[in-house]
Amino acid sequence: MENLDLNRLPKHVAIIMDGNGRWAKEQGEDRLFGHYHGVASVRKVVEAATEIGIKYLTLYAFSTENWDRPAQEVTGLMTLFVDTIAKEVPDLHKNNIKLHFIGNLSMLPDEAKKALEDATQQTAQNTGLSLIIALSYSSRWELVEATKKIAEKVKNGEMSVDQITETTLSESLATSAFPDPELMIRTSGECRISNFLLFQLAYAELYFTDTRWPDFRKADLVKALLDYQSRERRFGKTSAQVQTNDI
Ligand code: IPE
Ligand code: IPE
Ligand code: MG
Numbered sequence: 001m002e003n004l005d006l007n008r009l010p011k012h013v014a015i016i017m018d019g020n021g022r023w024a025k026e027q028g029e030d031r032l033f034g035h036y037h038g039v040a041s042v043r044k045v046v047e048a049a050t051e052i053g054i055k056y057l058t059l060y061a062f063s064t065e066n067w068d069r070p071a072q073e074v075t076g077l078m079t080l081f082v083d084t085i086a087k088e089v090p091d092l093h094k095n096n097i098k099l100h101f102i103g104n105l106s107m108l109p110d111e112a113k114k115a116l117e118d119a120t121q122q123t124a125q126n127t128g129l130s131l132i133i134a135l136s137y138s139s140r141w142e143l144v145e146a147t148k149k150i151a152e153k154v155k156n157g158e159m160s161v162d163q164i165t166e167t168t169l170s171e172s173l174a175t176s177a178f179p180d181p182e183l184m185i186r187t188s189g190e191c192r193i194s195n196f197l198l199f200q201l202a203y204a205e206l207y208f209t210d211t212r213w214p215d216f217r218k219a220d221l222v223k224a225l226l227d228y229q230s231r232e233r234r235f236g237k238t239s240a241q242v243q244t245n246d247i
Pocket of ligand 2: 016017018019060061062063065066190192194
């Protein structure tokens with residue numbers, strides 16, 4: 001932790017929380033046991049991010065594709081989301097954390113929808129860490145929705161085709177209120193993006209660790225941040241240009 005340069009922290013860290021199922025299997029338990037233990041990691045990482053001074057933390061909790069898992073696992077996860085939100089929101093609120101949810105939330109059961117709306121409303125005035133939970137989220141879904149919004153505007157004469165820019169697209173995404181993540185972490189060994197923030201991660205540093213999500217703690221986050229700080233972010237320029245600050 002003392003080796004972290006607090007002036008060069010990423011503003012926004014995104015995490016694909018993977019490996020709950022494998023972790024549970026390794027303990028001889030069923031998959032939901034892994035998801036329950038994954039909640040402890042969420043709590044620890046949110047605490048650590050707040051303490052370190054990260055401004056935005058996006059956690060991939062459930063993908064559009066995850067709806068195709070066995071019904072028992074999906075139902076168990078929905079119950080876990082509702083229970084966790086009810087249990088954690090008072091503490092999150094006390095810690096000045098602002099909650100956001102991105103994804104196709106219309107697919108969620110009513111009880112979950114209500115819990116998310118209440119949590120969002122309750123923490124809306126907070127000014128500390130923005131905690132963004134991607135739920136029933138997929139990047140291709142988000143891009144299709146953004147395309148529809150832009151097409152509507154063109155159709156209604158609010159903008160012309162020539163006025164469509166990268167900013168237009170960025171502002172039409174579910175993440176329009178947040179800067180792009182500079183660092184994306186995926187746990188549990190898989191080196192893929194799995195339909196997560198495809199547009200927003202264009203220039204993110206990617207960090208993959210074998211650690212299963214239920215084992216992920218503050219020290220693992222710090223390790224990822226140190227790795228991030230050891231990299232030279234060139235954005236297409238040469239190393240010499242970056243080093244002379246000629247950006
Ligand atoms: C991540 O862990 C949590 C969700 C996708 C909801 P997994 O459930 O994908 O765990 P593995 O990949 O099967 O180990
Ligand atoms: C990605 O994990 C989604 C979440 C972590 C919520 P998956 O475990 O569903 O991804 P794949 O299927 O292995 O790519
Ligand atoms: Mg997985």
